[in-house]
Amino acid sequence: MLSVIPKQIDDESLIGYILRLTARNGFQIPLDWISEAQLKASINYTLSAKQVNALNDFFPLTQSLGSLSTRRHSVLFHNYHTETPRVCPICIRHTGYIKEEWRYIGNLKCPIHGVGLIDFCHLCSHKLEWSITLLKGICTNEMCGCFLKSEPLNNVIECLFIDEICDCLLADFVYSQPYNTYWPNLSHPDCEKLLAATSNGYDLLNGNFKRWIELYDAQNNPFNALPFKYKYFPLFHLAHSLENEWFFSEQLKNLTTSTESPSKQSVNVGSYVVTADSAMTILGLSKDEIMNFSPEAKNKKVIPSRMRINIAPIINATMVKK
Ligand SMILES: [Zn+2]
Ligand SMILES: [Zn+2]
Structure with a gap:
C-alpha cells in the first residue's frame, strides 16, 4: 500500500488520480511505482483483472472501471477520449485534480469557465503529458514550466455535437493527407491540437470548396491523370463517411455533374x-x-x-x- 491515499474524487479520471497519488507519495512519475502496462491500461480503462489486483495492492480502486467506448461516430478511431491530457487550466488551479470528462472529445470547452480545453501549451506549443506538474496547471515541458492558459471558446465550433466533431476531424485528416486512398484504423483521436483540428475541419466542410479541388487538380496529386472517380476518390470517400449533411457534400455533387470526362492520356498506375x-x-x-x-x-x-x-x-x- 502507498502511505498517503487521498480518496478519488467522483469525476476524477483514473490517470489523474494516479498522478495525484504519485505526487502525494513523493514520487516523480507514475512509473516510479506502477508498470508501463498498468499505466497505459489505466489511461484507457482497459485494466485486466490481474492488473486491477496489482493496483489494489497500492490503493483501493473504488470507482467502477466501465469501458469508455460508445456508439461509433468516426471511421478513423473508435475511442472518443484522447489518450493524452486535455484540461481546463483554471479548474485545475482551483481544484488540483483532473476530470475524466475533459478527455472526451465531445466536450470542447470547460462548462464552468467557458475556455477551450487545451492539449498543448500556449507558450511553448508542447503537447501536454501525464505528468504531476499538470496537477498545478503547469506546462509539462520541463524546459517551459509556465502556467497553462486557455482562451474563451465562443465561436461556432462550441455548439458541435460529437458526431459533428468527428466529421470535422475526419475532414481535417483527409485534407492533411489528401492522396491517401485508405485511412488508418486508430484506437484514439490522434491530432496535435484538437480545437485547431476541429475548427479547421469545420471550415473545410463549410467553406470554400475550391480549397479541396485545388489539392486534387494539383500536379503533385499522384492520381491526377486518372479517370474522374479515381482522381477525386478521397473526396467521395470523405463524403461517404461523413455522418452529417455539410456544404461540402452539396458542392461535391456539383463537381460530379459539371466536370469534364476523364483525360484520354494513357497512364500506368503502379499502386492504388x-x-x-x-x-x-x-x-x-x-x-x-x-x-x-x-x-x-x-x-x-x-x-x-x-x-x-x-x-x-x-x-x-x-x-x-x-
Ligand atoms: Zn474550468
Ligand atoms: Zn510550455
Missing part, C-alpha cells in the same frame, strides 16, 4: 490501395472484378470489408479499354 468496402461501395467495382485482379482477394471466400487491396490492375485495364 483502397479497402474492399471502398472499392465496392464508392468506386462501384464488383466482387468479381476485385477477385480477378487482386491477388490479395483471390483465394478468399468472403472479402473482409476493411481488407486493403491494390486496384491498380483494375484501373489500368479500364484505361486501356477506352
Whole structure:
C-alpha cells in the first residue's frame, strides 16, 4: 500500500488520480511505482483483472472501471477520449485534480469557465503529458514550466455535437493527407491540437470548396491523370463517411455533374490501395472484378470489408479499354 491515499474524487479520471497519488507519495512519475502496462491500461480503462489486483495492492480502486467506448461516430478511431491530457487550466488551479470528462472529445470547452480545453501549451506549443506538474496547471515541458492558459471558446465550433466533431476531424485528416486512398484504423483521436483540428475541419466542410479541388487538380496529386472517380476518390470517400449533411457534400455533387470526362492520356498506375468496402461501395467495382485482379482477394471466400487491396490492375485495364 502507498502511505498517503487521498480518496478519488467522483469525476476524477483514473490517470489523474494516479498522478495525484504519485505526487502525494513523493514520487516523480507514475512509473516510479506502477508498470508501463498498468499505466497505459489505466489511461484507457482497459485494466485486466490481474492488473486491477496489482493496483489494489497500492490503493483501493473504488470507482467502477466501465469501458469508455460508445456508439461509433468516426471511421478513423473508435475511442472518443484522447489518450493524452486535455484540461481546463483554471479548474485545475482551483481544484488540483483532473476530470475524466475533459478527455472526451465531445466536450470542447470547460462548462464552468467557458475556455477551450487545451492539449498543448500556449507558450511553448508542447503537447501536454501525464505528468504531476499538470496537477498545478503547469506546462509539462520541463524546459517551459509556465502556467497553462486557455482562451474563451465562443465561436461556432462550441455548439458541435460529437458526431459533428468527428466529421470535422475526419475532414481535417483527409485534407492533411489528401492522396491517401485508405485511412488508418486508430484506437484514439490522434491530432496535435484538437480545437485547431476541429475548427479547421469545420471550415473545410463549410467553406470554400475550391480549397479541396485545388489539392486534387494539383500536379503533385499522384492520381491526377486518372479517370474522374479515381482522381477525386478521397473526396467521395470523405463524403461517404461523413455522418452529417455539410456544404461540402452539396458542392461535391456539383463537381460530379459539371466536370469534364476523364483525360484520354494513357497512364500506368503502379499502386492504388483502397479497402474492399471502398472499392465496392464508392468506386462501384464488383466482387468479381476485385477477385480477378487482386491477388490479395483471390483465394478468399468472403472479402473482409476493411481488407486493403491494390486496384491498380483494375484501373489500368479500364484505361486501356477506352
Ligand atoms: Zn474550468
Ligand atoms: Zn510550455
